[in-house]
Amino acid sequence: MNSNHTDLRDGVRSDLTVEFVTQRTLESCGETVQRLVVTTDDGEEHELVVTPARSPIGGLETGNRYDFHDIVGCAPVDKAASAPARCPDCGDRLREGTTVDAIGDAVTEAATTLELSDVFGVVGEETTVTPVRDDDTNVDDWQPRPQNNQTQAVTAPDYVCDACGRHVSQHELRSHEDATADNAQIMADHAPAASADMASPETVGLAAGGAKDVTNFRENAESGYTPQPEAISDEGLFYDYYFETGAPTETDALFAPRYAAAVSEHPISGETERYLSVGLDSTLSVAEFERPRLDLVAVLDVSGSMNSEFDGYYYDEHGRKREAENDATTKLAAATQSLCALTEQLCDDDRLGVVLYNNRAHVAKPLRDVGSTDMDAIRRHIGEVSAGGGTNLEDGFEAAWDMLADGEPREDLERRVVFMTDMMPNMGATDESELTDLFADAADRGIHTTFIGMGLDANAELADALSGIRGANHYFVHSATEFEQRLGEEFAYMVTPLVYDLGLELETDECEIAAVHGSPSADDATGELMHVTTLFPSAKDDGEARGGVVLLRLDGGVGPVNVDLIASWTERDGSEHSQRVTVALPDGTESFDHDGVRKAVALARYARELRSWARNVHERAASTNGVDDWLPTDQRGEHERESVPLGVPDEYTARFEQLRAYLDAEMQAVGDDDMEQELALLDMLLEHGANRNPDTNQESER
Template sequence: MNTTYADIDEGKRLDIAVEFITQRGIDCDGKRVHRLLVADQSGKQFPVLATLDSAALLSLKTGAMHRISGMLGALPATSSKEGGAECPHCGGELRAGRTVDAAGPVFAEAAAELSLDEPFGIIDARATARRVREDRSLVDDWTPMDDDRSVTPPDYVCESCGRHVDAYELRETAETDQMLENQVMESASPAPASVDMASPETVGLAAGGAKDVANFRENVANGYTPQPEAISDEGLFYDYHFETGTRTESEALFAPRYAAAVSDHPISGETERYLSVGLDSTLSVDEFERPRLDLVAVLDVSGSMDSAFDAYYYDEHGRKREAEDDAATKLEAATQSLCALTEQLHDEDRLGVVLYNHRAHVAKPLRDIGTTDMPAIRRHIREIAAGGSTNLADGFEAAVDMLVDETPSPDVERRVVFMTDMMPNTGATGDSELTQLFADAAAEGVHTTFIGMGLDANAELADTLSGIRGANHYFVHSASEFERRLGDEFDYMVTPLVYDLNLDLDADGYEIEAVHGSPSADAATDRLMHVGTLFPSAKQDGEARGGVVLVRLEQTSSDADLDLVASWTERDGGEYTERVTVDVPDETGTYSHKGVRKAVALARYARELRTWAADLHDRADAATGVDDWLLPDQRGQHERESVPLVVPDRYTKRFDRLRSYLADEMAAVGDETIQQEVELLETLCQKAPTTPHEVSD
């Protein structure tokens, strides 16, 4: 760090290494302010002001070197008159405002009492200081994100009453003159489903994409209509364990199993035919070992991350809502979750950290855990503050640049973990642009996990991007619960085992009507199903968590055979193909086993809820007509407004029938955990319509 005293500039922040010399405390306006005398690396001595509660004062030692990050540069306030201008409040004389005024009145008072007449530094809430220990064996390689937003001083300060006065106030008439308080941008530094990994035989498998429907459930619980993509089939399936069928001999790691079902839809009464692909493996739990991990955590530190974790940043009218003083913020949850994630890393793993808002900043270069001072890194993470807009693409590109230097190897997993509310509003924001960006990285062997933060996390964008090869996504609705989940399944979360599973219907007589349980379901054709990635999953009593992809079939010939050709690529590069024939029963209400029956029931449930949620969001978007007035800070395409929880009468009746059906299926398959879906439907049925247009369509 070569920064010196000569680099201090009014209103700018900088990082500087200094030697601590002396300390003096004075009382200003009832608060203790400390004048620190320090020397830069050239030996130049200068003063730094800090308040008593600054963490920097806890470990100061005379003669020791300290690293001050984010120190605010300031010039002394002058008492020169501004053309005879008078304060509009008390009539006192005005002087030109300085950065020290914006930092707080105690700093200005202290500077005056100490008669500071040269540039000096300020350690405020956004600055930190740490002692540099030369004998340290572990490396603290954290570099704080520069605050590129200069601190703007007030135009004028009254020397009599101390008020800040904007220039335009002096041009207003006495009748309309109002004092606007100077707003100092200060972001407070954030305070610092269990899975049994044991299996009687082998590791199960589950499709990439969503790994829960927590965002959907939490929106309903908090009185909001969820985004329809928040209840994806693969996310819902991952809440359950599935029987996969009779084991077959295989030389491959992946051992798919096939089953069929014919059943009448509980609401429409239409007969539906299904094929399930049971996702199983020949890999024993004891033999499974995750590869060495090169992981770059990318943390969103934009302004929306400083909003409340359990509320929407934008209400239903598009207005921003500030977090209550005691409300947990998305950033607090993200930093806590990131610290928990670092606990899962081994000494040979490597970790890097990127922070991004309207620009990206490499806070920690890629380094192995064994030589890194991880307690120090976690302290830095907990001190991160939020502000600015959201350039997701820049954050990702900075992470990829850290990972693409080496040749891809099955022995090393190169993964980016995004912690964000998924609301990019600057840089590349189009779905196609972002998809291509992540797909290009995946082609080079860099995979992505998305961790969605907050109720308003953009489920649609997360669903789109997590369909890319090697990707998955989770929603955090409790940092402590996510920490438990990391402890249970982190190794599975970051280890894709199978890529590009294709299922081709190799004979006339059947076509694919829909696919349930894959983030690439919409890419299916009448003949071909594609699943981009399979991750390992835990088993319970021989049933695989999320271990199914369900294909809804349309029978085009009465005497058709269901012939399939399955192909896939495994992590070690091996390519496999198998041909099978599956018997589809003729009689409705027939299931090959309980696994396919459970999958059918849950897929119908999710489909009905998505239809309702999409309808309500479409209504909300069209409710107020078109507002084509463009504002500089208008909401971007990925920033979501809240939609109050409403269940029109037509859906209440359908949900009640669906609730009865699910209760019956829960008993039939013997899985009491389906009760949570029954209870969610009961909650929705209790939501009475509140306005006439909501009663029916």
């Protein structure tokens, strides 16, 4: 309990240690509320209003001291201050909403009846009231109490109609067909217009679900290992960059796709390629964005492989297990530190559960609201767990599913499972299709999953497959410190899918989709149809959206071609949308509608070449090791990876030299110095290739 709070601030939850003075009960909107008068230790008097759900509070005695935890500060309502807009329902004048409006009509009306003129406190269902005892003899004070003292803002509605009680958002006013001239004026004053300012930095960008980085790929190469090909997915690489998305189009939907075309000669093959980009942007302002309340279950892998070094391989040299010599370097240490950092992002009304799993799952912490949980104690317990045994990922997930199973999908609640694991299941369901079906079934019921990959040997292939499911995404942890920083920057975006089932159909006989870059469900594309399961919010920089592009490579068509596109999608609130546009594909050998599509083309070619190289080296390693017919009792499962030493065959040295020159030129053309990290990786591979004499000559991926 923080007894230093002696003031109440509008919209902020606070704790007060007070002396009780008096109380009054009154009827408001047909319900019972109470007014309490209390004084703090410094003699300041406060008035508290007790909500109908919490009334009556009994047993308070004048002169006794009490701890009130989780009081919401509310400014008084000025009903005379109307806003220049009218209610879409009854046509009466609206007024600007206040914090107390979000609490409920009975408290709002009571505050007006009591003529409260200063900020007052609201005692609700979540508020705990505890006597302050000077003598704690024989007092059992073991109870769930929050220790982190974080405050959580209470969001006021944009506008309120006192005549009919309607709460009205800016978005509703913007999309209301009969909006008056007054409404148009207030929207011009308070929010960006959808048709004119959607590319503004004040709107939220969008990015495809799936991988949110290529950390595992980079770290493996820098550590002297050939990465798994799936560790450099297009959407993971795109999320390292910001993209111009194109000119805005008028829409009332949250999702505002933009389209751009490109024609370019491949720097290595010399073939002319056509591209169509889908710019991922929204009409949702940063000010309007608010993550939903969370029911979050963290599932921590405590199997034996989590005891291995973070920067090594657990299964190596023909299946022999290699554990870390120093506990501080283990994957488990990084996982527990990362999980503790994640819990710091939760608000009091979020609910948290924790599952530990190895051979079997164990519910270490049942689902409970954070505000009534001793979070410091929970973090201590997380830091004390140990690892050992097998890896039953299926059992761990089903334990989490059981905790989240009650209830239906809701716009204002996100039910999410966060896995901290190296993705190497060897017990229960291990087949990729079985696991995919398991997670997809949960997603169909509104339970989504985030995978946090731990260690250099984390299975990128399985993570890539599972994160293509509706509502899913995955991250690789480089260090707990970096992950904590990332959580602070984008946690709300990580857990808030906004758009589902984006489909794009081409209506033309001139060309077809050859490949999709930037979506974990790229394999679902056919000749005419693209499908992206989920779009998450993303940050913007100078109007450009982080990861804000999906790129289509097209086959066919000679000369300029007009392509008719039909886009369809479902937004988080369940509304369905569709859009039909015509895009002109240019003729020629080098043409880009804007720098965003040009950057996406360059990065997609780079990622495709590196996947081809990694696949080539892994296939060579598998085919040249000879036969080891010694079968250890703990023979590796299909998801348990051995390392493959870094290797750069001769033909890839030549290709990488061409790729580097091309990427350098494109970096200069689009003006993005962040692409220097890709040049540095190619330089390292070229230097390594110059020091060895490979004997393979396998054709690369095209």
